[in-house]
Amino acid sequence: MLCQSPFTPLDSLQDCNKLYQFLDFCKQQSIAEQHEKIASISSTIESIDPLAVLWQFGKPQQRHFYFENRDQERAIAAIGEARSIQIEGTRRFETAQEFIQRCLKHFVISDASNLPWAQPCFFSSFTFFDQSTASNSYFPSAIVFLPQWQIVQGSDRSAILLHQVIEADTNIELLTEKIWRDFQSIQQISYSFFHFSTQLPTLLNWEIVDTHDFQSTVVAALKSIQQQQLNKLVLAHAIDVVSPLPFQWGHSLHNLRQLHPDCYVFSVGNGHGQSFVGASPERLLSVCDRTLITDALAGSAPRGRTLAEDTELAQRLLNNDKERREHQVVVDFIHQTLAQFGLKLRFTHVPDLLQLSNIQHLHTPIQTVLPVGLHPLEILAALHPTPAVAGLPREIACEQIQQYEQFERSLYAAPIGWVDAQNNAEFVVGIRSALLDGNRARLYAGAGIVSGSDPEREFAEVRLKLQALLRALV
Numbered sequence: 398m399l400c401q402s403p404f405t406p407l408d409s410l411q412d413c414n415k416l417y418q419f420l421d422f423c424k425q426q427s428i429a430e431q432h433e434k435i436a437s438i439s440s441t442i443e444s445i446d447p448l449a450v451l452w453q454f455g456k457p458q459q460r461h462f463y464f465e466n467r468d469q470e471r472a473i474a475a476i477g478e479a480r481s482i483q484i485e486g487t488r489r490f491e492t493a494q495e496f497i498q499r500c501l502k503h504f505v506i507s508d509a510s511n512l513p514w515a516q517p518c519f520f521s522s523f524t525f526f527d528q529s530t531a532s533n534s535y536f537p538s539a540i541v542f543l544p545q546w547q548i549v550q551g552s553d554r555s556a557i558l559l560h561q562v563i564e565a566d567t568n569i570e571l572l573t574e575k576i577w578r579d580f581q582s583i584q585q586i587s588y589s590f591f592h593f594s595t596q597l598p599t600l601l602n603w604e605i606v607d608t609h610d611f612q613s614t615v616v617a618a619l620k621s622i623q624q625q626q627l628n629k630l631v632l633a634h635a636i637d638v639v640s641p642l643p644f645q646w647g648h649s650l651h652n653l654r655q656l657h658p659d660c661y662v663f664s665v666g667n668g669h670g671q672s673f674v675g676a677s678p679e680r681l682l683s684v685c686d687r688t689l690i691t692d693a694l695a696g697s698a699p700r701g702r703t704l705a706e707d708t709e710l711a712q713r714l715l716n717n718d719k720e721r722r723e724h725q726v727v728v729d730f731i732h733q734t735l736a737q738f739g740l741k742l743r744f745t746h747v748p749d750l751l752q753l754s755n756i757q758h759l760h761t762p763i764q765t766v767l768p769v770g771l772h773p774l775e776i777l778a779a780l781h782p783t784p785a786v787a788g789l790p791r792e793i794a795c796e797q798i799q800q801y802e803q804f805e806r807s808l809y810a811a812p813i814g815w816v817d818a819q820n821n822a823e824f825v826v827g828i829r830s831a832l833l834d835g836n837r838a839r840l841y842a843g844a845g846i847v848s849g850s851d852p853e854r855e856f857a858e859v860r861l862k863l864q865a866l867l868r869a870l871v
């Protein structure tokens with residue numbers, strides 16, 4: 398049960414005295430209950446660009462999260478952490494859910510009902526595998542955090558949310574001053590343009606290194622498929638790009654959202670200098686007022702250079718037996734997985750097309766209504782990884798991925814998103830993504846292999862995906 402402050406209406410961030418009163422109220426609650434409280438304050442402001450705030454206000458040593466959804470209705474930036482948990486191992490989804498529920502018990506909300514589209518969110522990323530295979534992993538197998546600052550852009554307004562842990566001995570005067578100063582500096586940020594003070598990497602002087610020979614792994618996968626060890630295997634490729642100048646995640650995100658307005662653009666910054674960025678077309682799930690939508694997305698073709706060529710490629714994709722089988726495996730898997738929860742699904746039996754700027758995919762959106770009490774993370778745990786990014790049967794596919802791919806997937810093809818206090822959620826599959834680490838970038842893309850796949854064509858598909866990403870990094 399969320400505790401709400403008795404002061405109404407209370408836009409505490411707009412008035413320093415009200416801010417003080419509210420934080421002091423939280424402190425009194427903390428003393429009375431002998432437990433820390435989490436103050437949650439939200440305030441509507443003029444429309445702003447959360448990415449500009451993140452870039453200009455966030456510090457490199459702070460954890461960050463950026464998420465802009467495909468229909469461009471909402472962008473969210475999360476800066477710093479009020480509370481966080483890092484989780485390793487197989488119970489990571491359950492532990493994440495328990496953590497969120499524990500935090501919510503101690504929330505004190507200043508004005509909860511005003512902004513249904515801007516609720517406090519817990520941001521999380523889960524690595525593809527639940528155990529890390531490399532010793533120098535930059536991301537734990539799960540991280541969940543409640544940010545200190547959350548900036549949300551809605552359709553015509555924006556909101557700033559602050560989350561702050563308050564304990565019995567918190568100095569409320571000092572804290573009020575600090576929050577007030579930070580809030581003023583966020584409001585003074587220049588939102589109209591995106592400027593970069595430092596020089597950016599350019600296409601000149603680049604070095605690109607392939608991590609392995611992709612086509613020979615496709616040949617090996619086809620052999621396993623022929624021997625009926627599995628029906629489908631999704632193999633990824635990674636390239637390392639070394640530039641004389643450091644990559645800038647803010648610049649990459651800004652480019653990604655301009656080049657791929659039809660994708661979910663995201664960045665997960667670990668606060669130690671590494672950021673995982675990408676523009677993914679694939680929604681693992683979104684939940685809004687208990688309505689869940691998940692995407693089956695598999696089967697690909699390039700876009701044409703002319704309308705006639707594009708229409709022909711689209712028709713060929715829709716009618717291609719190999720692409721349809723690759724797609725159907727994903728639809729069937731999602732269907733079976735959600736049916737185990739007793740959910741009734743709505744979806745069309747023939748896929749439509751999701752046409753992106755550089756590539757088009759077979760796409761089946763699947764919709765259902767969740768019963769009260771079924772948490773989005775329970776569904777996420779069951780869905781990940783779908784055969785759109787692993788294969789089928791799932792266990793064998795995961796074993797073969799570890800055997801064939803000579804790099805750690807880390808957050809590639811893994812769930813990245815947020816959950817709010819009302820169990821609304823949005824998670825994407827972290828494909829078409831890159832790990833930025835100083836002047837190095839590792840770019841990832843994969844392709845689904847089924848019987849009939851041609852190694853050369855699969856490599857061409859992967860290259861097409863990588864090129865789109867590469868263009869955004871410079």
Ligand SMILES: C=C(O[C@H]1C=CC=C(C(=O)O)[C@@H]1O)C(=O)O
Pocket residue numbers: 631633679694695696697758784785786810828829841842843844845862
């Ligand atoms: C695994 C990736 O894409 C998946 C999603 C859409 C289409 C796919 C395909 O046609 O192979 C893949 O299943 C990736 O881009 O890294």
